[in-house]
Amino acid sequence: MSAQAATATRGRRILLPRPHGPARRWSLHAPTAPRVVLVVDVRRETDDAITLVLHPEDGRPIPFRAGQYLTHCFDVDGQPQRRAYSISSAEGQDLACTIKALPDGRVSQHVLRTVRPGTRYSVIGPTGDFVLPESAEAPLVLLAGGSGITPVISLIETALARSLERRLRLVYVNRDPDRAIFAGRLRQLAAAHPSLDLVEHATARGRPDAARLRDLLQAPTDAEHYLCGPAGLMDAGEAALRDAGVAAARIHRERFVPAPRPQPRPTTPQPILFVRSGRSVEQQPGESILDAGLRAGVALEYSCTVGGCGHCKLRVIDGAPLLDEPNCLSEAERSTGWTLACSACATGPLQVDA
Amino acid sequence: MNATTTMDRMLDGLPRKAQNRIYGVLDNLRVMGSVGNARVAASMAPSVVRGLVLGRAHSGDAVPMQARHAAHFDLTYQNEFPEMYDLYRRAVAGQWNGERDLDWSTNVDPENPETAVMPLDYPPFAGLAEKGIHLNAKEKLRFANDLASWTLSQFMHGEQGALYAAAQVTESVTWLDGKFYGATQVMDEGRHLEVFLRYLDTKLQKTYAVNDNLFVILDDLLTDGRWDVKFLGMQIMVEGLALGAFGTMYNFTKEPLLKQLLKYVIQDEARHVHYGVLALRDHITKELSPAEIREREDWAYEVALLMRNRFLSHEIYYEWFEGRLSLKDWDDVVLKAPSMAAFRHLMFLRLIPNLEYIGLMSDRIKVHYDKSGLTSFLGGKNATQLSADDLLRDIAAYKPEGAASAS
Numbered sequence: 001m002s003a004q005a006a007t008a009t010r011g012r013r014i015l016l017p018r019p020h021g022p023a024r025r026w027s028l029h030a031p032t033a034p035r036v037v038l039v040v041d042v043r044r045e046t047d048d049a050i051t052l053v054l055h056p057e058d059g060r061p062i063p064f065r066a067g068q069y070l071t072h073c074f075d076v077d078g079q080p081q082r083r084a085y086s087i088s089s090a091e092g093q094d095l096a097c098t099i100k101a102l103p104d105g106r107v108s109q110h111v112l113r114t115v116r117p118g119t120r121y122s123v124i125g126p127t128g129d130f131v132l133p134e135s136a137e138a139p140l141v142l143l144a145g146g147s148g149i150t151p152v153i154s155l156i157e158t159a160l161a162r163s164l165e166r167r168l169r170l171v172y173v174n175r176d177p178d179r180a181i182f183a184g185r186l187r188q189l190a191a192a193h194p195s196l197d198l199v200e201h202a203t204a205r206g207r208p209d210a211a212r213l214r215d216l217l218q219a220p221t222d223a224e225h226y227l228c229g230p231a232g233l234m235d236a237g238e239a240a241l242r243d244a245g246v247a248a249a250r251i252h253r254e255r256f257v258p259a260p261r262p263q264p265r266p267t268t269p270q271p272i273l274f275v276r277s278g279r280s281v282e283q284q285p286g287e288s289i290l291d292a293g294l295r296a297g298v299a300l301e302y303s304c305t306v307g308g309c310g311h312c313k314l315r316v317i318d319g320a321p322l323l324d325e326p327n328c329l330s331e332a333e334r335s336t337g338w339t340l341a342c343s344a345c346a347t348g349p350l351q352v353d354a
Numbered sequence: 355m356n357a358t359t360t361m362d363r364m365l366d367g368l369p370r371k372a373q374n375r376i377y378g379v380l381d382n383l384r385v386m387g388s389v390g391n392a393r394v395a396a397s398m399a400p401s402v403v404r405g406l407v408l409g410r411a412h413s414g415d416a417v418p419m420q421a422r423h424a425a426h427f428d429l430t431y432q433n434e435f436p437e438m439y440d441l442y443r444r445a446v447a448g449q450w451n452g453e454r455d456l457d458w459s460t461n462v463d464p465e466n467p468e469t470a471v472m473p474l475d476y477p478p479f480a481g482l483a484e485k486g487i488h489l490n491a492k493e494k495l496r497f498a499n500d501l502a503s504w505t506l507s508q509f510m511h512g513e514q515g516a517l518y519a520a521a522q523v524t525e526s527v528t529w530l531d532g533k534f535y536g537a538t539q540v541m542d543e544g545r546h547l548e549v550f551l552r553y554l555d556t557k558l559q560k561t562y563a564v565n566d567n568l569f570v571i572l573d574d575l576l577t578d579g580r581w582d583v584k585f586l587g588m589q590i591m592v593e594g595l596a597l598g599a600f601g602t603m604y605n606f607t608k609e610p611l612l613k614q615l616l617k618y619v620i621q622d623e624a625r626h627v628h629y630g631v632l633a634l635r636d637h638i639t640k641e642l643s644p645a646e647i648r649e650r651e652d653w654a655y656e657v658a659l660l661m662r663n664r665f666l667s668h669e670i671y672y673e674w675f676e677g678r679l680s681l682k683d684w685d686d687v688v689l690k691a692p693s694m695a696a697f698r699h700l701m702f703l704r705l706i707p708n709l710e711y712i713g714l715m716s717d718r719i720k721v722h723y724d725k726s727g728l729t730s731f732l733g734g735k736n737a738t739q740l741s742a743d744d745l746l747r748d749i750a751a752y753k754p755e756g757a758a759s760a761s
Contacts, residue, residue, distance in 0.1 A: 012412040
């Protein structure tokens, strides 16, 4: 007898219902073991953007929250490469991630060229706190630019699935709105949901500054505000919102870190002392501090592994690690001795607080 | 083979569903009728009706359980129990973190025999075969995994009950040191509920409803107004049951995350039983009348039998075999299974010496335990003489007869 058929028998419940899979509380802390996924569909969104629909190979769902991202682990010309790409499907739907190929993007171009239905690779995560508030009532105001729409569409579709009354306003900034990612899908959503206001802004008319964005966003102070896109657009959006009297706690920015530029790493082993754990480790050529620590059994927290989330942040006690750029560390964090274990390596004897 | 009874002959020929219905009703009546002490029967009756007759555990989103105890608010802070305070300090020092200390990234693959959650020597396949039920290899694997989900689901429901009972007991006890300790146990039970729920939700992804008989015990405990009955029920009986059940699972499972999770939980449970034993020995030997002691002896005996005889995985029966096997035959298979024998052994190994130590094992009640074959455990080590390591060693040392050949 199938599990579904056996959920209730003789009018009595046998199995507890789990219509949405595992509870969302567990995914607040990112799972860090890679999971193999099978690409079951590749959807062409624009000339240079595709959506990969993914099924976990072991058949067990990967629980995620709208707005989160996965770290995708590809093999590019024999080299392991990791990139963070946002989940673009709504909670409860099939897992899907949308990837925009950059003209010089080694990994994104590889994905566009080679990934097909049937391709297998690993993902880590999901990760990220760019997620909906617990309350299903607060209005949402969202500002997306370019491929910043990928987590935003997941937020919108999830919010609409939870409540048809909730007010949503999306300002979507693109060079050409007709050729923007999800342009058609968003227009259909807006047509079907009167509670969603879609404002499409073409940068051909000029990049919107803070004053223009304040007009476009029409930000009510009781709304939750989500910004995702190029740093300049998010800065202008944040300035507009603050100017309109929106509290900082109601403004959510996605950390939008471009792929790190490769740097030459040491070609000889380097000693690292994890002071709190009392473990001394020889970092091997090519390894990060995180790789070396995990290999030696040091309990290190990490998540995205590409310098984008800050979970692996640790303080340097002595030594000068080489840190891949760009990454999510702030100037204040750098100046007070923090580094990212996933994106830094020792270049000489190093002591860290872990 | 069992002797055919008049009832068997009456049921024979009826449709299977009707057979099961009649058998179930009679079985429930037998439970109520078997309680010899009228006061015990009266105190348990409402819970039996809610659990076994009305089936309250199988519908709706929640069940209100009206607690009838008084919180003991201490005004002078003079009532000391240093041994209990020592236990409290140990509990504070022994707190673990379900998120940090367990490796939730472990890939639990129920189909990998090397790391099976429930290896194939646990389910009663031999007994089922004797009744004409033959499962193929794939079905056996799926059945073993369902049995693991069912067992862990009952652990989880028990932990929810333990959480509320621990909170109620913390309110009721008169020793301030007991309140200190109780607060740590509330935290412990909350954490146990968290880790079992998380394991079921994210690893096995299948959760069963609470078993009717477990529901009866939890409902009875949580609604009884007498703090020492709550204590006896939760700290001695249910914790004893938990040690037997967790110990059996700990012994059988090959899945490393579950093994570590159970190890942490067992270490906490050892402390919980120790606390119950400390509190009740003092109370029973110094403050209760002979009639009150007699009633608690009888109550403990009834609950022990309920625990021994009635955790028979009926939810699994209805999911898998309702149409292929009678409920009575299923009960027979489960009661004779080697894994069930292991569970009973580990449960009573701890329970009987504890009842003896706290003063609930008079010669009068010993006769009843003897008839049930349980007096072989008398004279064993009680909770005050056992460390968590002793417990784990005893659990690991016990190997049920016939388990290896049951697959």
